[in-house]
Amino acid sequence: MTMALDREAARALDAADPLRGKRAGFALPDGVIYLNGNSLGAAPLSAAARVGRLVRDEWARDLIGSWNVHxxxxxxxxxxxxxxxxxxxxxxxxxxxxxxxxxxxxxxxxxxxxxxxxxxxxxxxxxxxxxxxxxxxxxxxxxxxxxxxxxxxxxxxxxxxxxxxxxxxxxxxxxxxxxxxxxxxxxxxxxxxxxxxxxxxxxxxxxxxxxxxxxxxxxxxxxxxxxxxxxxxxxxxxxxxxxxxxxxxxxxxxxxxxxxxxxxxxxxxxxxxxxxxxxxxxxxxxxxxxxxxQFDDVSFDDILTKSRTLGDHFIAMVEARCAGHDLELISPRDAARRGSHVSFAHPDAYALCQALIARGVVGDFRAPDAIRFGFTPLYTSFEDIWNAVEILERVLDERAWDRSEYRVRAAVT
Ligand SMILES: Cc1ncc(COP(=O)(O)O)c(C=O)c1O
Missing domain, CATH: 3.40.640.10 (Type I PLP-dependent aspartate aminotransferase-like (Major domain))
Incomplete structure (x- = not known):
């Protein structure tokens, strides 16, 4: 069984991560722990420049000839x-x-x-x-x-x-x-x-x-x-x-x-x-x-290992630190049978998800009662998931999710 991490152990895993350099290629806002790359991946830093170049140097300049020239x-x-x-x-x-x-x-x-x-x-x-x-x-x-x-x-x-x-x-x-x-x-x-x-x-x-x-x-x-x-x-x-x-x-x-x-x-x-x-x-x-x-120089063995390790540690930390708060794991515990996200059922999953988002931990809600946390091997760090569980534990301990504004459903959940 995977042991719950402490912050130093999370940092040590990040330091040893062969994919650690990939995160610098993405725009990830300060103060946000983004665990929703399974819904909308983060923006590669090069995307805006590339689209800008395409408009300026291809569409605007070479016009229809671009279909062939470019x-x-x-x-x-x-x-x-x-x-x-x-x-x-x-x-x-x-x-x-x-x-x-x-x-x-x-x-x-x-x-x-x-x-x-x-x-x-x-x-x-x-x-x-x-x-x-x-x-x-x-x-x-x-x-x-x-x-x-x-x-x-x-x-x-x-x-x-x-x-x-x-x-x-x-x-x-x-x-x-x-x-x-x-x-x-x-x-x-x-x-x-x-x-x-x-x-x-x-x-x-x-x-x-x-x-x-x-x-x-x-x-x-x-x-x-x-x-x-x-x-x-x-x-x-x-x-x-x-x-x-x-x-x-x-x-x-x-x-x-x-x-x-x-x-x-x-x-x-x-x-x-x-x-x-x-x-x-x-x-x-x-x-x-x-x-x-972003995948050009990465090994898929590294991607797989990191995806599984992030998921295992996340489950272990949530279960060690958030017990007694009605969170029920609905994803396979066995990493070999799991993708790269982990979901928990909770009776107030929507409100809990909104309370987390308000504190910078971005996962998502899937009706009727699931909250999903996605781990993108290219940019999710072990310290991210340690911080996310720290915030989750506090929100649950303080019942901070139990507020009417967190129950207002947005069009996209
Ligand atoms: C398994 C699966 N298929 C398809 C889609 C979406 O398809 P589309 O891009 O056509 O909206 C999603 C979106 O989350 C999905 O999870």
Missing amino acids: DWIGAPQRLGARIARLIGAEADEVAIADSTSVNLYKLLVAACTARPGRKTILSEPGNFPTDLYIAQGVAATLGDRTVRTVEIDRLCDAIDADTAVVLLTHVHYKSGHMLDMAAITAAAHAQGALVLWDLSHSVGALPVDLNGCAADLAVGCGYKYLNGGPGAPAFLYVARRLQAELVSPLTGWMGHDAPFAFGDDYVPATGIARFLCGTPPILAMAALEEGLA
Whole structure:
């Protein structure tokens, strides 16, 4: 069992952290302990300059010629290749496009269409809402499919000859529970089904090995651990062996084989480009590229070790110092089964979360009763989590959360 840290031990861990130099690459305001990089990653210091340069030296000066001169047109694949390294894929299997929700739609329809006799999209109850909502929309659009949800411990047994695609989030957005990608993918393949993985809470925080798991399809957010900025474009992955078989239902011109031939009839591009739809958002992609650049010289072993160690110490400190205050761990205690955030249930989780934010400890609330603390290996320090628990303990001891203003719900929680 991990021992609760004291401040000196936390500082010693920071001093020995091989990633300690990465924090200097991010804008983190003084007085804030940012434990929400799993929702919106911090801004890389280079992002503002890069976007400014793009406006000044590319858009304003070279205007439309920039699509060629500055290879704006190649951005979806160029950035996709950088993400490929983070998720165990080949460079030509990943592209940046649209939002995670839209990419879910494109790949789910493509997967269902490639498995015409199979009527079920299988997922788990409590999956991230957009995943379930998009699956429901896909079923409604196609007309002859249904969405079935089965508790995760029985899900593999529920995959059968009627399953077209299994849709799962690798690391659960609320509990932080990490699924066994290799085992679930193998179980689906044994029944002839495809699997679509949502990597939003894994990519950038943990090594992912899509090819090693023989994964079929994946999507993920650019604005969480990839630090691409609010609403950053998302990515999609299609295994090379499936690319010729699957066709996007959003047959926009950027996915056409020859967009600038301006023909009347849609012909899908070969390769990953067929999953693009419209014109790429170049300003947003420039910011995302700066987020991706933060990973250039890091080892994923170091990322994984730090993510797990931060989580283990955080749990140990909270349990040692905040006992008797109705906090219940809802994340796996075993780091090997956990992503990079830790969640606790509390009867007044919303108010508690607001009281912490008011004191500079930024986590977030997930209805109905969870408070999440995200650890971004690139910039969260051990002293951060020590300080966060110090503040949490005080807020709980003093019942400082128990104030009406902390119960006022904002639009975004
Ligand atoms: C697992 C998961 N998928 C998707 C999304 C969001 O998708 P989008 O960027 O389309 O809003 C989130 C956002 O938190 C998420 O946690």
